[in-house]
């Protein structure tokens with residue numbers, strides 16, 4: 001996944017929350033891995049706003065998929 005709008009807010013292309021029907025700006029990155037589909041080092045990512053971080057984390061957590069939850073700005077910094 002590519003994040004091309006660091007530090008956005010007013011930027012229309014700023015990353016949005018992955019929760020269904022939510023169009024809020026993403027603040028969190030949920031890094032996850034499905035061991036049945038992905039190699040161990042692979043990371044899929046979901047984006048979450050403040051409101052949906054808990055909900056999405058639980059969804060992944062109960063399945064044992066959730067690996068990490070980091071702030072979007074920190075995630076982007078770590079990718080460079």
Ligand SMILES: [Zn+2]
Pocket residue numbers: 017018019022023024048049050051052
């Ligand atoms: Zn949301």
